[in-house]
Amino acid sequence: MKETSTELNARIAERVRGLRTERGLSLDALATRSGVSRSMISLIERGENNPTAVLLDRLAQALDVPLASLFDNPTPPPEPIARRAAQTVWRDPASGYLRRSVSPTGADIRTQIVEVEFPPQARVAYDSLERLQGVQQLVWLLEGRLQLTVDQTVHTLEAGDCLAMTLGVPIVFHNPGQAPARYAVVLTRS
Known part of the structure; x- marks a missing residue:
């Protein structure tokens, strides 16, 4: 099942928002750490923006995770195979x-x-x-x-x-x- 761009943006939004919350960062704090504007982060967290790789990389760095983890499925698959x-x-x-x-x-x-x-x-x-x-x-x-x-x-x-x-x-x-x-x-x- 291939995800649509909207579904993937929603997944990225959930991951960024979840990681930011886990780390106790406000939008302003994440903006300061990443160099990405508060308004852009807000758009990304609402799934209303199709962010570039460079923007996502800056957010991943500021959240102390690899860029690839922003695309992770929020619930791990039940088996160790990624079909x-x-x-x-x-x-x-x-x-x-x-x-x-x-x-x-x-x-x-x-x-x-x-x-x-x-x-x-x-x-x-x-x-x-x-x-x-x-x-x-x-x-x-x-x-x-x-x-x-x-x-x-x-x-x-x-x-x-x-x-x-x-x-x-x-x-x-x-x-x-x-x-x-x-x-x-x-x-x-x-």
Whole structure:
């Protein structure tokens, strides 16, 4: 069963609002920590906005969770299998990249897998807000070409290449090619 954009925005709204409440943060406090305006956070929490990956990343950092966790199903599946038909699919409205949450969700799962289809010439820059401590990220390029700028270092990946990095610095994803790039992101929390 594929979720509609409205259903996914409602799920993101519930996760952001729930995480903010669990941490005892007001809208103003989250706005200050994330650099996202109070009014934008309010729209996101009401499911009335289709936020970009960059905005969601800033909120995730401020809430001290990986970006992928904002797409988690609020109730973990009854079995440890994430069936393709039930996996969360989301398109970034700014860059057009398509992300699929591949891994099952749950409190005891420390590794998350995300599949991404990145359009030709697309670019997404995640800023340098303090990121989660102890989160390792692997980017495994399955098809196409991808340039990743990690802090000041540019890495050009070809199909089959895998880049390891620890979150905590600015990261820019760029597809310099004329065809979509498809890659897997594996996030592991210590």
